[in-house]
Amino acid sequence: MSKLGLDPEVVAKARRLAARAAEPIIELARTHTTVSVERAVLRLAGVSGADADGTPWVNRIVDAVRAQVGLEHGIALPVFHALREHQDPRELVSARFEVPEGAQAVQAGKRAREAVARGIARIDANRADRDRLLGKHGDPEPPWVYLIVATGDIYEDIPQAQAAAREGADVIAVIRSTGQSLLDFVPEGATRQGYAGTYATQENFRLMRAALDEVSGELGRYVRLTNYASGLCMPEIATLAGLERLDMMLNDCMYGIIFRDINPKRTFIDQRFSRQIHARAGIVINTGEDNYLTTADAVDAAHTVIASQLLNERFGHEAGLTDSQLGLGHAFEINPDLPDSFRLELAHAQLVRELFPDAPLKYMPPTKHMTGNIFAGYLLDAFFNLAGVLTGQSIILIGMMTEGIHTPWLSDRDLALENVRYVRRAAGALAEDFHPAPGGFIVERARRVLAETVDLLGRVADDGLLTAIAGGTFGVTRRPADRGKGLDGVIEQADGYYNPATEILEERP
């Protein structure tokens, strides 16, 4: 039931335009592959570990195949053809590769598919395990409280994450080391050093999930684990998350482009494969629209957030994600000095809620206008929490009054949880009583943002999404399609390209 009285025809038009804007990008992703997609295929086929220098075997093998026969046909055929003679994948780095043809290609493809199917079966088993544990421990009521852990050392992260869960966190996000999104490989093993975060590795994933399983049993509620897929290794990190039963993943269709200067084509191709894996794993993605508002103005750019959410939705659906897996992001970032800033926030938050009624929306707290005045910041966070409750947001990242000063102290986190607990308790089911006046400020503001979204998506659909990104439409940052990191890892598929993972993931049951 719409509280904003949105015109269903305008909403449908916005979705049609988003689909039209997304279509050429989806076609690009269907007809190209990347080094990281091919490495993810090997990971699903069971290749793991790294050489003595820490370079993962999947990188060594993909580089060797690329140097000898190219990746136009995919990694699966040359590798599984060569595997007749080399049983240990590590020996493959010095193998002679060829792209098999005829009956040999059929044989290699069959063996590749069997190996990859075993990896996907493990992802399926993890999904079943999650469902079982949700039943056993219990699934917390939304809004879920999302808290961040970021020490750089997985063995420090674990007790902090367990403490945060005991203090009330429903979702633990382990922030990655800031440099990781630009690494074209996934580090190996348990790591104890990082910059402003902890490296995402398969072993770190496994350790943290096990620790949270332990605390979930103790608390009688399933505590979810989140990490970050975005970056140059989106497909591989998505794969590792599926293999180690992570529950949510930051996965935005444009974040890497805008904020990390990763090449747009590379990002879109990687993004599609990674989301196909997430879809299979039952992982909820979190998109990054909140970030646009840290560079752009939250009022002027409100429609770019909605446009990006509609694009993320379209790309997500095409990759097989259901609405219940679309944790679309937005944020409380309007300048508090502006008159009616809270009404504007409510209009934006309610608009997102109504456009995506079945999506587990992720609502981000103020960061840009946290000035160092911790007392004013605490108040702003309370208003953010109230907006979240009032507009029925699903996942609430808990704001820290010391945002922008330091990484949260124990007391910052405790006070932040006290803040959200008070607001939730005091407000109760206030959302039931929240009915913006027809024709009033909130309703009109929401309509206007939606209308601006339709205009913007119309332009994006006409000019092309890559052109829009190059022109600085999102996050006020210009990113041309022929620039940025990782373009070298993009390969156009040849006739006869074979990717057993995509084949399995695209077979609808």
Add this chain to the structure above:
Amino acid sequence: MTISVDTIKQIIRPYGDTTGDAMVQVSFTLPVPQGPRADAAALQLAGKMGLDPVSVVHTKAMGPDFTFFIVYGKATHLIDYASIVVPEGREYPLLTPNQVNLAIKTVLARKLVVVGACIGTDAHTVGIDAILNVKGFAGEKGLEYYREIEVHNLGAQVEVDELVARAKGANADAVLVSQVVTQKSAHLHNTKQMAAAFADAYPTSVTGGLGRPLLVVGGPRFDTVTPSDLGVDRIFGKGTTPGEVASYLVAALIPTWNPA
């Protein structure tokens, strides 16, 4: 009787609600379970911090092993305000965008080229974008808005080598770098590395603006270092506006220009 300057003192104390009450508020966490012993420890700590008398107005257990305190007390330390030296302020005049444009156009007779980036592992472009993007900061438009300034914003996590190459390629007059991440002093390390790379790339340079681009770094946590510590020409702190940066660029690169 004459009073010499150095005998004038102006003693001040913190102000709660009465002159001279010296009241301050402090909050902290101790790694001990909540209870009377923890309170006594908090009182002792506050005493050693120079507060007397002290009262613990709030304690809260944060899990079984930690206690949070809010403490009020009277500061026993005195400050002689007369002896406080005023920190150095801005050493150049603040110009409007029109004045900046006029200076560049009149003296340089070409565009002033600025290359900006977040270097190293830092992915936080908020600072550099606030200064460079048209959008700007604190009601002031960013440098992209200045007609006579040509801006190349390289974005986040730019390698130092790439920054040097792009600065050379663009014939940059100034390089602006922002650094937010301070864990393990990454901001200081990255900045020094950048300064060294520019020194290597421009071996004959005399100083910023003479033989090499002016090197400007900004970020919230550079307050303990000087530009010469880092090998840069200027450091800007939290809250810096685009207008301050533009005015500085004119003062440093076009010192002959007089706005009047």
